Amino acid sequence: MGSLFFFYSLVCFVLLSQNFSSSLVQHLCSPNEAFSLVQFKQQFSASFAKTSWNESRDCCTWDGVTCDMLTGYVIGLDLHLTNLSGSIHPNSSLFQLRHLQTLNFAYNNLSGPIPYSIGNLTQTRELNFGYNHFTGHIPSTISKLKHLTLLDLSSNSLGGEIPDVFSNLQELVNLYLSYNSFIGPFPSSIVRLASLESLDLSINSLSGPLPSNVSILQKLVDLDFSHNSLNGTIPSWMFSLPSLYMVELHHNLFNGLSDELKLNPTLGRLDLSHNQLSGPVLRSLQNLTNLVNLDLSSNNITVDEAIPIAFPSLEVLQLSSCELKDLPHFLRNLKTLRALNLSNNKIRGQIPNWFSNRRWDSLFHLNLSHNSLSGHIDLSHYYSLVSLDLKFNFLEGPLPSAICNMSFLNLLDLSRNNFSNSIPSCLGNMTQLTVLDLRRNNFSGSLPPLCTQITSLATSILNGYQLMTTIILNGNRFEGRVPVSWLNCVGLEVLDIGNNAITDTFPASLGTLEELQVLVLKSNKFHGPISTKLKFGFPKLRILDLSHNEFSDSLPAEVFRNFKAMIKDDTNKGEIRYMKRFDSFFDVYEDSVRLVVKGNEIELERITTIMTTIDLSSNHFEGVIPKALKDLGSLWLLNLSHNNLRGDIPMELGRLNMLEALDLSWNRLTGKIPRELTRMNFLAFLNLSQNLLVGPIPRGLQFNTFDNDSYGGNLDLCGPPLTKQCGTSDLSLVPQPLESEGEDEAYFFSGFTWESVVIGYSFGLVVGTVVCSVMLKAVKPKWFVEFFEGLIPHKKRRPTKRAQRRQT
Structure with missing residues (x-):
């Protein structure tokens, strides 16, 4: 009986399986839905x-x-x-x-x-x-x-x-x-x-305003109303819903909290920044015992030190731009704090001992920038820091050697203070350092030997991405040479050591840093030619500032041919991004640089990834302007002023379609202004003054917008916007030197117009005739003959260009 039941069950199972399989074949995609x-x-x-x-x-x-x-x-x-x-x-x-x-x-x-x-x-x-x-x-x-x-x-x-x-x-x-x-x-x-x-x-x-009475949203966990124009008071239900964990109300117009505030203990993240809150807001929120992240930045809050505030679970506290005048005492009660931002307040005076001497075992990020802190700083209890930002204060004295104990430090920004003395050499051993910004202090001595080990500044990979890296030491009193160890910083993208007293030749070996995008050496004592004998790369360089140094010799064309990032690339057309170095709990470090832009020195608070500039002004460069510059199709700014450049302005510069500023002033350039320059549609600033240019000023497009200042000091230029009218003579008829004649002779004659040659010749003929008549009537005709015989050169071989240059 049992076997018969088993057989019957097996048959049913097979039949059902076949029916199920056939149903799968039959129930394919509906023809109507497929259509x-x-x-x-x-x-x-x-x-x-x-x-x-x-x-x-x-x-x-x-x-x-x-x-x-x-x-x-x-x-x-x-x-x-x-x-x-x-x-x-x-x-x-x-x-x-x-x-x-x-x-x-x-x-x-x-x-x-x-x-x-x-x-x-x-x-x-x-x-x-x-x-x-x-x-x-x-x-x-x-x-x-x-x-x-x-x-x-x-x-x-x-x-x-x-x-x-x-x-x-x-x-x-x-x-x-x-x-x-x-x-x-x-x-x-x-x-x-x-x-x-x-x-x-x-x-x-x-x-x-928001609705005042809401009780239905019992399951709400995350709420984000940020970046609107909501106003009025923040209702109590925002803090009383039983499941609510995150509340984002920043960047609105709220002016207060409800008087009937019923706090929700589950709330973990609260962002009320960038509103119009005022008064003792912290005291109103102190019962949020599970709060992990609190941001009240950009409000006008007060801290009542008489009432203890704990926040036992708080890890991130942001009180930037809150008009605070002192370091809040309640910080002593925060045992779990990992990130603290008190930047852009009115905190002045020395950092109190209770803050400096406390052990901050869990503090990873500290930002006290943009205040009025003064005196020395003790860093002996901050060994866990990952980022330290103290810029824009009045801190002074040497950099504490305790900084060497911060083995996890990624970002160190001490810029715009009064720190002095030399830099501890241990910075070169900090294997996690990615951003070092010490600009505009009084540091002295040699440049720090960074990247002495294989560090994050060298070859750091984090989560599959190469860390962006920056070294800015601009505006100090460093001297000596560029350290050889910097060649190990292979991930470096921004290097700014301008405005110091560095005495060195051009550090061509830095060309091996294939990620380098910004190189600023301005206002130092660099000297000599830009050598091309060493390996010269800089394939990603976009900003080069060598101005106000003592560089000399000609501009090698092969140097500019290596600037591949300055060659026009249509793949990034219209895409504007900013160079960002570091992202912590609350900060993004954005690279900045001070450049001469359109004749004015300005601070670029953010560097776009499409900006390309070359500033070689105020040096001793000579020779001609290389035509190879024409290939840098993405170039925005070009400044070659205050040098000894000679020859014509290359007509090929007219191919720089993206150029917005061109400064060739205070050189010894000759010839006409090429009409091809009028093709530069974006040119907003032009300075060709104090040269030896001749002929009419081209008209058209942007050239119709430039005034007299763009051409001053070129005595033989004519036409609008100058008041000097162009004559009827054809300047193309000016005699040109033969190819066999020396370069110096060609330069000498190129500074004269045909009219000046005729006037000079006529004047010389008259004076010569008078002098000759007087001399013929004088005594001792033998002396007269010997005098002129000495002036007539004997036929001899023309000296070489090198010999001519040596004689001059």
Whole structure:
């Protein structure tokens, strides 16, 4: 009996298996839905990136398509990052897929309004249209999608008021509307979503107060209303919801906290920075015992030292730009602090002992910059620091040797203080150091021997990315030579040692630093030629400033041919980014440099990654301007002024289409101003003054905007904007020296116009005739003959150029 039952069960199992298999074959992708998908693909065929969408195959096997395994209906369509562009028509076949549960079009180039037909997809649970270019309003038909758990419309160009269409979406868990242009009051229907856990309305233009009484959002965990124009007081429900962990209200217009503040102990992250809060805000928040991250920066808060404030779990505290006048005493009670930012306040005087002498075992990031701190600083208890920022204070004395104990230090910014004496050599052994900024102090002695080991400044890789690195020692009293150890800093991108007393030849060996983008050696005592005998690379160099030194000799053309990063590259056209060095809990170190831009010395607080400049001014360079400069098509600024450059201005410079400033003043340039220079469409500053240029000034485009100052000191230039009119004589008829004549003779004659030659010749003829007549009447005709015989040279070989140069 048992065997018969087993056999019967086995037969049933086989039959059921066959029926199940046949059902799988029968329930493939619905022909109607397959047809709808094909039609949708044809609408975007020019940009559609899914090659597997072939009509001969089952649509359930297509990339991005998910089907129900029993019914064969399409329940998921994931086309994010597929290069979709254009608009979605309201009658699109997309809206015939009535069984869709997930629809993801994120990270494409879709534009136009969101079709009202979206309401037809009533089974949809996840709708993601984020990171596109949709415009217009949120369609009211969204309210029909009652099963939505995720709605992401962030990073589009949607506008108008946020409609009250969310009341029906009671299953909604995540709502993201950030990075749009929504205006008007806070939508009241949102606060009635009982299932909501994440709500992001940041970076819009919402205005007015928040609702005063909200109790339904019991599951809300993350809330971000930052970067709007919300005002009034912050209501108490912001701190009393039982699940709330993160509240981001920064960059609004809130002016206070509710008097009936009921604090929520689960709150871990609170950012109220960049508002209009005032008074004892910290005291109002002191019962947030689980708070880990608190940011009250850019408010006008006060600290009541009479009331103890603990925050037993606090790890990150930011109180920058809060008008604080002293270091808050409650800091002594913060045992778990990892990052402290008190920058840009009015804290003055010496750092108190209770702050300096305390053991900061867990403190990794300390920023006291932009205050008025003075005196010496004790760093013996900060050995765990990863970043230390003390710039813009009045701290003085030598750099404490205790800094050598900070083995984890990544960033050290002591710029714009009064530190003095030499730099401890141990900086070269700090294996994690990535940013060193000591500019504008009174440090002296030799340049520090950095990168003496294989350090982070040398070849550091963090999480697969090479660390960006910077050395800035500008504006001190360093002397001597560039240390050889710096050649180990192979990851270095910015090197600025300008405005010191360094005596050295050009450090061509730094050309082996293939990542170097900014090199500033200005205002030192560098001398000699720019040597090309050593290995000269600098393939990524974009900013070169050698001005105000004693460099000499000619400008080697091969030097400029190596500047590959200055050659025009259309792949980065229009892309403007900034050089950022270091990202900590609250700081991003951005490289800055002081350059002469369009005739004025300015501080560039941020360096764009497309800026390219060459400043070789105020040296002793001679010879001609290399034509190889024409290849630097991305060059913005070129300054060769105050040198001894000779010859013509190369017409090839007219190919520098991106050039905005050109300064060739105070040289010995001759010839005409090439008409080809008028092709430089972006040229906003031009200085050709104090040269020996001749002829009419070219007119056209940007040249019509320059005034007299651009041409002063060239006595033989004529035409607008100068008052001197050009004559009728053809300047092209000026006799040119033969090729066999010396270079110095060519330079000498090129400074004279035809008119000056004629006048000089005529004047000399008259004077010579008078002198001759007098001499013929004088006594001792033999002496007269011998005198003139001595003036007439005997026929001899012309000296070489080198001999001529030696004689002069």
